[in-house]
Amino acid sequence: MVQDLLSRLGMQLPKEFALILPQVQLGIFALGILLTDFLLDRKSRWWNAVLALAGVGFSGKALWNLRNLEDVSAYHSSIVVDPFAVFFGFLFLISAALVILLSVRYLEIEDEHHGEFYALLLLATIGMMFLATGSDLITLFLGLETMALSFYVLTGFLRHRKASNEGALKYVLLGAFSSGILAYGFSLMYGIGGSTNLARIAQAYAERSPGDPLVLISLVTVSAGVFFKIAAVPFHMWAPDVYEGAPTSITASISVASKAASFALLLRIFCTAFWPIRPNWEMVVAGVAVASMTIGNFGAITQSNLKRLLAYSSIGHVGYMLLGLVAGTPDGFKGIAFYLLVYVFMNTGAFAIVILLRREGVIGEDIEDLNGLISRRPVAAILLLIFMLSLAGIPPTAGFIGKYFIFLSLIETGHYVLAVFAALYIAPALYYYFRVVVHAWMREPGGAARPTISVAQGVALAACTLFILVAGLLPDRFINFAGTTLQSQFLQMILR
Amino acid sequence: MTNEILFYFFAGLAVLGGVLVVTMRNAVHSAVFLITTLLATAGLYLTLNAEFLFVVQIILYVGGIMVLFVFVIMLVNLDVALHQVQFNRQTWVAGLLSFALLAELLAAVALARSYGEENWLFAAPHVPTVTAEGNTEQIGRLLFQNYVIPFEIASILLLVALVGAVVMGKKRI
């Protein structure tokens, strides 16, 4: 359609343009929101959300057109559109749509319902999509920073709340610090690799003698930067504070979309440039995974703030996903992809229930605010049960299938100790997830009001629940969808 | 010969300025020493034949970012800060760890001599040929041909920074 319009004007788009059309669509709609926001009065601000959803829709359509491509390297090899990039692109768009739906009522109650929120969210998604398609250090770095900066601002969006200010400040200082360290690692990768292109860096790394100190330093600094972004131990300290301070819909986005994008970066770099030096990092990543599961699961046990509890639980989930990387088999990578897909829905759903509790005068983040939810709003309590079951990994929810593939890959490669650890940690996880359910189902409401569910929030909750149940009972389609990532060339090269 | 003198001068100034940035009590003094470090770094770029970057560093970094820093330092209350403790409680541990990091990194660079090709980083680099096209023209060509995607992402990044700074800075939006 855009092509027709432009050809009528006598202009020609280069053929490669369709490969970045998803990001361009999001950009156009983000600019549109910024331009039209001041035309809307306070009551009609939800039109911004409609525009944002339209942008996500158009971008999804453009991404759909790219889904069957063989690896296409475009724009002088700065981006590569492969099934991996398309899969992650869909994850980001789904997450953006869910977060937009959940934000409308929430921001109205917080009295910070501005168009810039939706614009920044769309711009963050552009950064994430470039992070997933980038094949060049510069593209990856800029995509990462775009996403990160948008989230710093979105975390601090509730400018009158001290918690939001503090969360944003901690996020920006620690985030900028880790980006600096990551950039230092990138500069060393460039120096050793002779180019900013990941494939050529991979070749250069393969030719280096083992134990080369500069290679090791580049590995350490890049790992530190990336582990910070996914909130893995020992760089997890920012997560509970930022998750607690940010507006809850942004917390959902940080915990899901930002994490998925950072995982895409991690997989891109570790499976291309760092794969030749795999003996150097395999044990370290395993250690980080076990430490994340430990601190995540035990840290959540004592939390009384729901958002901090879910933050620690996120740290635990990251540990599971990293185990898929340690295994390094097709099942492992498919497991990571499927886990992230399910994680989008189950974590957003959990945060959606927390959003429901927010009303005039009640912040609603404490576990005590859940008391008696089953009698106040039974639907919410039932959905909460489903989300908690999925997070804990109980069949027949989708969360179980995600963990299953990780276990499978660990056993296939003989990492029995890690598999045992992963299985053992389900016990403390069950404890704190069920603690949440107990508060919602078995405590006395104590005079708290009924939470209302707006239409948009209802749609988002329904989508999350539907996916978790359908993917749990009939997972094959979704497993195949996750499996398409394995068709990407950079994974094909290492999985032979 | 002049190249060596210039390098040691600028390098020394940069490192000295850097150390003073993190040790000064007054934030404005730190900002001034950061400006010194940035100018010295620009000088280092000049010794590396990166003329465009030399100019960009001065205009953007010193003329843009540091001016912004000084404005914000002036906006927030300065006098109170002068009497407060400047270093936090973890200073000794952090200092120790950082010196360990420094020692490791120096050792790594020294050890790098025995890896890679003969004297890889330690040989004198080739003298760049003087081309008809200057540094700026070459960078401009690369920026708009090979690196057009990062260029566009950078424009999105700057839009995010612009909107973000206004959203955070304004009292009522």
Next chain:
Amino acid sequence: MIPTSHYLVVSLLLFTTGVIGVLTRRNVIIVLMSIELILNAVNINLVAFSQHLASLDGQIFAIFVITDAAAEAAVGLGIIIAFFRNRQTLLADEMDLLRW
């Protein structure tokens, strides 16, 4: 001519100084300035390697790192202003609303 390793040493001295600044100073504006030191170290690395490899990619990367540093400084300072408006303090130790 100066060998590339000399530039690497300068850059890692600046890098470590920046890391010390981030970890030890209480004033958050100075922490932000230390992060700028780190990014400068990255740039010196990039330009030095660019000359060593006789390719301009490093200088292009450095331009983009400067762009990113500017953006980060703007957003970081904006957040600091928003924080200061609410809490009237700039000291990292006193930002203790969110803990454990």
